[in-house]
Amino acid sequence: MITMIIRMFVRKGMNEGIRRMSTRGGNDRPRDPEAQRQAAQGRDNSKRARQVMRMARRFGKF
Numbered sequence: 001m002i003t004m005i006i007r008m009f010v011r012k013g014m015n016e017g018i019r020r021m022s023t024r025g026g027n028d029r030p031r032d033p034e035a036q037r038q039a040a041q042g043r044d045n046s047k048r049a050r051q052v053m054r055m056a057r058r059f060g061k062f
Contacts, residue, residue: 011057021046
């Protein structure tokens with residue numbers, strides 16, 4: 001039971017860290033097209049990182 005709760009908090013912490021790294025700590029909207037492209041690329045990368053973490057958790061169960 002305790003392990004399940006710890007895993008839940010670690011999972012939430014990892015997801016929040018990935019989100020913060022992808023936005024570089026800021027929530028302001030980029031204005032120029034280059035910044036918009038970089039923001040979209042960061043969101044895509046963070047999505048892939050979350051998917052990899054999910055897969056790693058699945059494989060870690062075996």
